[in-house]
Amino acid sequence: GAVVSQHPSWVICKSGTSVKIECRSLDFQATTMFWYRQFPKQSLMLMATSNEGSKATYEQGVEKDKFLINHASLTLSTLTVTSAHPEDSSFYICSAHTSGGRNEQFFGPGTRLTVL
Amino acid sequence: AQSVTQLGSHVSVSEGALVLLRCNYSSSVPPYLFWYVQYPNQGLQLLLKYTSAATLVKGINGFEAEFKKSETSFHLTKPSAHMSDAAEYFCAVSEGNNNDMRFGAGTRLTVKP
Numbered sequence: 337g338a339v340v341s342q343h344p345s346w347v348i349c350k351s352g353t354s355v356k357i358e359c360r361s362l363d364f365q366a367t368t369m370f371w372y373r374q375f376p377k378q379s380l381m382l383m384a385t386s387n388e389g390s391k392a393t394y395e396q397g398v399e400k401d402k403f404l405i406n407h408a409s410l411t412l413s414t415l416t417v418t419s420a421h422p423e424d425s426s427f428y429i430c431s432a433h434t435s436g437g438r439n440e441q442f443f444g445p446g447t448r449l450t451v452l
Numbered sequence: 453a454q455s456v457t458q459l460g461s462h463v464s465v466s467e468g469a470l471v472l473l474r475c476n477y478s479s480s481v482p483p484y485l486f487w488y489v490q491y492p493n494q495g496l497q498l499l500l501k502y503t504s505a506a507t508l509v510k511g512i513n514g515f516e517a518e519f520k521k522s523e524t525s526f527h528l529t530k531p532s533a534h535m536s537d538a539a540e541y542f543c544a545v546s547e548g549n550n551n552d553m554r555f556g557a558g559t560r561l562t563v564k565p
Contacts (some may be wrong), residue, residue: 381558382555429496440498443497443498446493
């Protein structure tokens with residue numbers, strides 16, 4: 337099946353710094369990638385939809401200036417958490433949608449962010 | 453907008469017993485429905501999906517789910533639970549060609565020996 341990777345798998349940073357998380361589709365092209373956030377013992381919440389070559393669409397309540405998304409190619413989307421604070425600590429999961437009409441998302445393994 | 457409700461945040465069964473995890477959906481158009489499993493500190497693994505073909509969908513690891521339009525349900529079942537089935541299970545819905553997927557709150561399955 338299709339493989340989606342995320343890097344890094346975990347990161348610890350100091351408050352006020354920025355962290356970049358990469359999401360790659362390894363063996364297929366993804367015109368659309370999604371970014372989710374999952375707090376401990378909670379469900380995934382969609383943060384934004386990222387389309388290659390265009391601006392991301394953010395869900396209500398998600399600060400676009402804080403969570404910068406760049407979908408520069410058909411295999412790579414990045415999420416940058418700017419000026420991270422402890423409340424941004426979470427599990428961030430990306431998914432990639434196959435181009436060509438199949439309505440299926442393939443999920444990455446997630447990135448655990450801890451902000452001290 | 454589409455949504456799903458998972459009844460029961462925690463389900464506990466004995467090894468060998470029937471597993472039933474409930475999911476009800478809301479959608480303004482014919483839905484695509486999914487069940488995912490998540491093990492601790494890992495990403496999501498697709499168990500099965502319904503995409504308007506057969507209403508009884510068979511997935512991996514012996515799981516299956518039945519789409520019931522009249523009940524707006526898509527419950528997940530497995531005839532005999534195994535210890536390795538202990539995990540968090542998420543039901544999700546997307547509306548047709550709209551790729552936006554919404555997740556339920558999740559159900560934690562515990563399997564007792």
